[in-house]
Amino acid sequence: DAGVIQSPRHEVTEMGQEVTLRCKPISGHDYLFWYRQTMMRGLELLIYFNNNVPIDDSGMPEDRFSAKMPNASFSTLKIQPSEPRDSAVYFCASSLNTAYNEQFFGPGTRLTVL
Amino acid sequence: AQKVTQAQTEISVVEKEDVTLDCVYETRDTTYYLFWYKQPPSGELVFLIRRNSFDEQNEISGRYSWNFQKSTSSFNFTITASQVVDSAVYFCALSEAYNQGGKLIFGQGTELSVKP
Numbered sequence: 001d002a003g004v005i006q007s008p009r010h011e012v013t014e015m016g017q018e019v020t021l022r023c024k025p026i027s028g029h030d031y032l033f034w035y036r037q038t039m040m041r042g043l044e045l046l047i048y049f050n051n052n053v054p055i056d057d058s059g060m061p062e063d064r065f066s067a068k069m070p071n072a073s074f075s076t077l078k079i080q081p082s083e084p085r086d087s088a089v090y091f092c093a094s095s096l097n098t099a100y101n102e103q104f105f106g107p108g109t110r111l112t113v114l
Numbered sequence: 115a116q117k118v119t120q121a122q123t124e125i126s127v128v129e130k131e132d133v134t135l136d137c138v139y140e141t142r143d144t145t146y147y148l149f150w151y152k153q154p155p156s157g158e159l160v161f162l163i164r165r166n167s168f169d170e171q172n173e174i175s176g177r178y179s180w181n182f183q184k185s186t187s188s189f190n191f192t193i194t195a196s197q198v199v200d201s202a203v204y205f206c207a208l209s210e211a212y213n214q215g216g217k218l219i220f221g222q223g224t225e226l227s228v229k230p
Contacts, residue, residue, distance in 0.1 A: 033218075043205065043220040056217060091159065100147055100166065100209075103218060105159035 002026070004106035006092050012112045018080040021109045024073055025094030033103060034067055034077050035091040043091075049075065050097075082113045116141045118208050120221035127196055128229050135191045135224045137206030143167075145211035148182065148189045149218065154202040162204075165189060196228045 005024040013019055025032045033048040047057040052069045060067070064083070069075040079086055089110050093103040117140040127133045139148065150162040163173065165182050173180045177194045193200055206221045 042222045045217055045219075048217060089157065093159075100164070100211075102149060102161040102164050104161065105151075107158050110157075 004092055004094055004104055006090075006106035006109050008109060009107060010110045010112075012114065013082055014114050015083055016081045017113075018078065019082045019086075019111060019113075021077040021090050021092075021111070023075045023077070023092030023106060025075070025092070026104055027073065028096070029094035029104075030097040031095045031103075032069060032075050033093040033095075034075070035093065035105075037089045037091060037108070038087075046077070079111075082111075084113045087111055087113050116143075116208055116210060116219050118206050118219050118221035120204075120206055120224050122224045123222070124225045124227070126227045126229065129198060130195050131228075132192060132194050133196050133226065133228075135193075135204050135206075135226065137189045137191065137221060139187050139189065139206070139208045141208060141210055143210040143212055147209040147211070149207040149209065150180070150189075150191050151205045151207060151220075152202045153205065153223070159205070162191075193226075196226075198228050198230055201226060201228045 007022045031050055034046040035043050036046055037043045044059055046059045047067045048055055049069045065079055067077045089108045091105050091108045093105045095101045095103040119138045121136055146167045148165045152160045152162055163180055170182050179192045181190045203223045203225045205223045207218045209218050
């Protein structure tokens, strides 16, 4: 079975450009999570969805960040406009329907904003 | 407020040594779950173990063992006879039951370096 799929794996862009990160969760998982990992802040949750509906977006740093989940098999995280401080590794994860279940992480997208 | 503390930022050992990674958590919830994840140099996050707050039995899986003590709010991870392939960053994480879907709160991670 395929795990969580993220694309692109690496993205280099210039400040001010729009960036879109993509995620395909594991089939059958009800929850999808977006995390950001930086040296300074560690792993932090940005937003998560249940059955395609955003449940908690309190971790989204500011209005430049937006996330959507148009269907059960696809989600996007968009940054517009991007800034150098957005440089990080962005992980997508999915899980079954309870807090008990482990989250399965994708390989991450390494974003560099110049 | 929920919080996970991994006080050891970096640990360096020589192969075959035993090593324990500490994890202390804070939560007001009576039902919660604790996890350990491994992040090898390749960058992916790999699930290692899950524990619920009602099960304080220690667990052993090969060279890995976990010690959960509610009295001290700790969930420590021991690697016996460490190997170079164990070199990675290890994260402890907490999920509270009232949080639908299990919002994970991660510790800052402990970077383990196992030298030959």
